[in-house]
Amino acid sequence: MTTRSRIAAIVAALITVPTAAPALAQTQAAAAGRIKIAAGEVFVVRGGAMLPAKAGEEVLESDTLQTGADGRLGITLRDDTRISLGPDSEVRLDTFLYTPSEERLGLVLNFVRGSAVYVSGKIAQLAPDSIRLETPAAVVDARGSMVAIQVVP
Amino acid sequence: MTAPRPPALLVTLVVAAFLSACAPKTVRTDPDPQVQVVLLPDTDTGEVGKAVVSNQAGRTELSNAYSSTRVSMGAKPRARKMKTTDVEELFGEAIATLPPPPLHFTLFFRFDSEELTEESRKNVQDVLRSVKAQPVPDVIVIGHTDTTGATASNFELGMRRATAVRALLIKAGLSAAAIDARSHGEMELLVQTANGVFEPKNRRVEITVR
Numbered sequence: 001m002t003t004r005s006r007i008a009a010i011v012a013a014l015i016t017v018p019t020a021a022p023a024l025a026q027t028q029a030a031a032a033g034r035i036k037i038a039a040g041e042v043f044v045v046r047g048g049a050m051l052p053a054k055a056g057e058e059v060l061e062s063d064t065l066q067t068g069a070d071g072r073l074g075i076t077l078r079d080d081t082r083i084s085l086g087p088d089s090e091v092r093l094d095t096f097l098y099t100p101s102e103e104r105l106g107l108v109l110n111f112v113r114g115s116a117v118y119v120s121g122k123i124a125q126l127a128p129d130s131i132r133l134e135t136p137a138a139v140v141d142a143r144g145s146m147v148a149i150q151v152v153p
Numbered sequence: 154m155t156a157p158r159p160p161a162l163l164v165t166l167v168v169a170a171f172l173s174a175c176a177p178k179t180v181r182t183d184p185d186p187q188v189q190v191v192l193l194p195d196t197d198t199g200e201v202g203k204a205v206v207s208n209q210a211g212r213t214e215l216s217n218a219y220s221s222t223r224v225s226m227g228a229k230p231r232a233r234k235m236k237t238t239d240v241e242e243l244f245g246e247a248i249a250t251l252p253p254p255p256l257h258f259t260l261f262f263r264f265d266s267e268e269l270t271e272e273s274r275k276n277v278q279d280v281l282r283s284v285k286a287q288p289v290p291d292v293i294v295i296g297h298t299d300t301t302g303a304t305a306s307n308f309e310l311g312m313r314r315a316t317a318v319r320a321l322l323i324k325a326g327l328s329a330a331a332i333d334a335r336s337h338g339e340m341e342l343l344v345q346t347a348n349g350v351f352e353p354k355n356r357r358v359e360i361t362v363r
Contacts, residue, residue: 035289036252084251111188120202135186143202145200148190148248
């Protein structure tokens with residue numbers, strides 16, 4: 001690419017981005033994973049809305065998973081990471097990046113309350129430093145492992 | 154006539170009892186969030202990884218099965234061993250709700266063909282079994298080739314291989330919507346070779362079942 005064509009490309013990108021961004025944000029919210037097991041009251045909080053969740057439904061980056069007093073939820077992410085929640089629990093999927101060919105990898109989970117289990121997947125193998133399990137009192141850096149976390153807020 | 158007034162002492166006692174009953178709910182003695190972290194052996198492989206728990210006050214490393222730490226804000230995390238009965242009580246339901254582990258398979262093909270090798274034909278059952286083990290299966294099938302032949306025709310051959318495996322899965326009862334079949338042609342070799350090299354290990358389909 002010549003300098004001139006590169007500049008032209010950048011200018012084109014700058015012009016098109018503002019109008020294209022909202023549509024892109026909707027269509028490109030690629031699924032981070034899928035709900036495999038759901039029992040009792042379970043919800044996905046997405047964009048402020050609390051949606052009753054069922055097995056088979058997709059989970060997106062920045063979704064919050066919630067269970068009620070009789071709820072349980074098990075999900076598998078696209079990189080083979082697995083997360084499960086016991087009753088009265090809440091976990092937020094803050095970051096999920098899994099494009100190994102572009103080395104875009106990252107996983108940040110926020111354990112808000114209740115009990116949950118994390119089993120590491122491909123991101124932990126390929127980019128262990130990009131994984132953070134956050135809680136209100138400490139950060140857990142889990143390497144190739146199965147970890148259970150309980151949060152009493 | 155005026156109504157009899159309750160004795161002042163009784164009123165005081167009732168009010169005091171009411172207030173003290175409310176007290177534990179309204180006044181929190183420990184407002185800090187409490188967090189417990191425990192390292193578990195993988196339910197499927199038994200492997201034990203490693204976890205480092207840290208906050209502003211310090212850090213602790215968990216590296217043995219059931220090693221755990223209880224943390225509150227500002228207090229240094231310390232490792233101790235959690236009893237398996239406590240693990241069961243705190244996390245039993247969450248552990249029981251973990252989806253089955255995702256599995257990966259590689260099936261090999263005859264030269265320039267979408268026909269499985271004798272050996273790989275036997276492994277199809279393992280794939281089907283792992284699909285049945287998943288409550289909501291997602292299957293990703295990626296076809297690959299060796300470097301003999303043109304890049305474009307290898308892309309097509311990879312797609313024919315992926316499609317053949319897809320057809321096998323559908324025949325076994327899996328819904329077509331659960332299968333994502335793709336080709337990477339000769340772009341992702343299992344055994345690195347120069348162009349135009351016969352390599353049986355590169356003529357394959359890689360399957361993820363999750």
